Amino acid sequence: MTGRGELAAVAESNPFRAAILLLADSLVALGPHRAADIEASTLSGLLPIDRDYLLVQLSSITFGGPRFQTVECPGAECGHRLDIRFDLRSIEAGHRSVSDRVEATLDNSRSVVFRLPSSGDQAALYGMDNRGDNNTGDTDSTQQADELLRRCIMRGSEPGSADIRDVLEQGPAVRLRLGAALAAASPELDTALELTCIHCKQPFKFVYEPVLTLMDELRASRKALMKEVHYLAFYYHWSYTEILNLSRPMRREYLDLLDQELRGQSGGVAV
Ligand SMILES: [Zn+2]
Known part of the structure; x- marks a missing residue:
């Protein structure tokens, strides 16, 4: 995931369109298509199950597989909040329905x-x-x-x-x-987790939503992205386009180096 893809997704208020834009920016190859000819229109034809699976993979390689989330027990009398951990890498592509x-x-x-x-x-x-x-x-x-x-x-x-x-x-x-x-x-990606509330002991199901969760995360981190772009531009003098073309892990790696470097001089850039 590049900064360019992140910004394009955050600028689009329709989360399903944003997901398509993000994938169009992030995919290196899709079947016979190569990055240069993968456009939003190419991806609009994907079934939602395939889009969701690609988003899970993209989230996993960008942020890591293990996820931590707080969920609320749906019990009418309960509403206890539980911290759960699950791993995106355990989500499987699943079986396609026979008929399209x-x-x-x-x-x-x-x-x-x-x-x-x-x-x-x-x-x-x-x-x-x-x-x-x-x-x-x-x-x-x-x-x-x-x-x-x-x-x-x-x-x-x-x-x-x-x-x-x-x-x-x-x-x-x-x-x-x-x-x-x-x-x-329509086939759906199986992203459900069977949970039991530690408070009222009721079993319930939590379903991870690939599109909405990822778009919420990107919106929440937009300010941090702008700050990162600002620091890299300020210290390295790279162009806006060059910085946005970096993947998130590469961006973070440069910021870590910059932080270490500046820490020796004046206390770091605190990113
Ligand atoms: Zn409960």
Whole structure:
């Protein structure tokens, strides 16, 4: 992860789009693609499970595998806070579902085929459930389901198979059910930890969220990044672009050297 990727991700308020930008900056190779031709549009086609797995790897090589996190017991009477430790390197790629499409039959007996939602679809749909510009009488979740169906519909293989107009003519319950079927068919990375509260002894599940956790971490460390860039520019006189091109571990290594050097003179740079 370079400073350039970190800043690009932090500048984007949609976390799913930010994740795509960060991966586009960080990937050296992806299948037949090499860094120079890996763009956000290339990565928008990835399934969310693949994007999440790549983010876990990126977090792991940047920050290290072992993670420490404070979680709250969900017990209604409890709410005890627990410090947990887990290792990102133990998260496995998992098994892909057999089919990459979902077939359904509408009320008018026409068949319809959808592809699975991608990372790009997830980014496009982010925030639709609370945009508050709903004048159609539909609920926000129906609008979100409709947008997902619009994006994922494919041409059916049978003659006379349904198109998006047929789908949107269905009642809200059917459209919501189709949207839910697409979500249910999408494979997910298994990032769940089974925990037991040390206070009330209730077992509960904690799910690590690769996108939201990483984006929160990067937002929280933006100020520190700016300070690091400032120190390197101030002492080494490298250009802004050169400094942002450094990976986070390289940046830290130079700052450590600088700190040791200056400590001998005047007390360090305290980074
Ligand atoms: Zn508890």
